Amino acid sequence: MSAIVANLQAVRQRITTACTLASRDAAGVTLLAVSKTFDADAIRAAHAAGQRLFGENYVQEGVAKIDALADLRKGTDPIRWHFIGPLQSNKTRAVAEQFDWVHSVDRLKIAERLSAQRPDTLPPLQVCLEINISRQASKHGLLPDFDEVLAVAQAVLALPRLQLRGLMAVPEPSDDPVAQRKPFADLRALAGRLREAGIPLDTLSMGMSADLEDAIAEGATIVRVGSAIFGARHYANA
Numbered sequence: 001m002s003a004i005v006a007n008l009q010a011v012r013q014r015i016t017t018a019c020t021l022a023s024r025d026a027a028g029v030t031l032l033a034v035s036k037t038f039d040a041d042a043i044r045a046a047h048a049a050g051q052r053l054f055g056e057n058y059v060q061e062g063v064a065k066i067d068a069l070a071d072l073r074k075g076t077d078p079i080r081w082h083f084i085g086p087l088q089s090n091k092t093r094a095v096a097e098q099f100d101w102v103h104s105v106d107r108l109k110i111a112e113r114l115s116a117q118r119p120d121t122l123p124p125l126q127v128c129l130e131i132n133i134s135r136q137a138s139k140h141g142l143l144p145d146f147d148e149v150l151a152v153a154q155a156v157l158a159l160p161r162l163q164l165r166g167l168m169a170v171p172e173p174s175d176d177p178v179a180q181r182k183p184f185a186d187l188r189a190l191a192g193r194l195r196e197a198g199i200p201l202d203t204l205s206m207g208m209s210a211d212l213e214d215a216i217a218e219g220a221t222i223v224r225v226g227s228a229i230f231g232a233r234h235y236a237n238a
Contacts, residue, residue: 008046024216030223035226036061046230057084101165111162130169133169164199209226
C-alpha cells in the first residue's frame with residue numbers, strides 16, 4: 001500500500017470519528033484533497049484510491065494538472081477540481097473555464113468576472129464566499145460583517161453562470177482549543193444568519209489537516225486536507 005493510499009484511509013477515518021463524536025452522518029462531510037505543489041502522479045495515485053475532489057491554490061499550476069489528467073474527467077465518476085487560493089482578476093478566465101468550484105470569491109468583481117467568463121457549455125460554476133473570519137490583516141476574504149456579506153451574497157445569487165453554495169474560511173491558528181474552535185462556530189453562525197435572510201447555502205468549507213475535527217464539530221461540510229494526505233509540501237522557492 002502506498003503512503004498516499006494509507007494516508008487517505010487515515011484521514012477518512014479521522015472524518016468518520018469526528019462525525020461520530022459530533023453526532024453527524026459522515027456522508028455529510030466531503031474530503032477535498034489539496035494537491036498544490038504535488039505532481040499529477042500523486043493526484044493519479046489518490047484518484048486510484050477513490051478520491052475524486054482535488055483543490056488547487058495556484059491557477060497556472062492547477063490548469064497544468066487539469067490538462068495532464070484530462071482522462072480522469074471522463075466517465076460517470078469524474079475527477080472534480082476546486083480552486084481554493086487567492087484569485088486575481090486577470091486570472092479569472094482560466095479558472096472559469098477549467099474548474100468546477102471556486103472557494104475563494106472575496107469580492108463581487110471576481111464573481112462578476114467568473115460568471116461572465118464561464119462557458120455556456122459547462123454547468124454553472126459552484127462558488128463559496130471567502131470570509132476573513134479572524135479579521136487578519138494578511139488574509140484575503142470579506143470581513144465577517146453581516147450586512148456587507150449579505151449584500152455580496154445577494155449580488156452573487158443574481159449572476160447567471162454561478163451557483164452560490166456557501167462560505168469558506170481559513171482561521172488564524174491557535175494552540176488554545178477554545179480559541180481554535182471559535183472561528184468555525186462564528187462562520188457557522190454567519191451562514192445561519194444568511195440562510196434566515198433568504199440566502200440558500202448548503203456548504204461550509206472549513207478545516208484542514210490540523211483542525212478538521214474542530215471544524216466538523218462546528219458543521220463543516222467540506223474539509224480541505226493536503227499534508228495529511230500527500231506529505232510535507234516542497235515549494236520551488238523555499
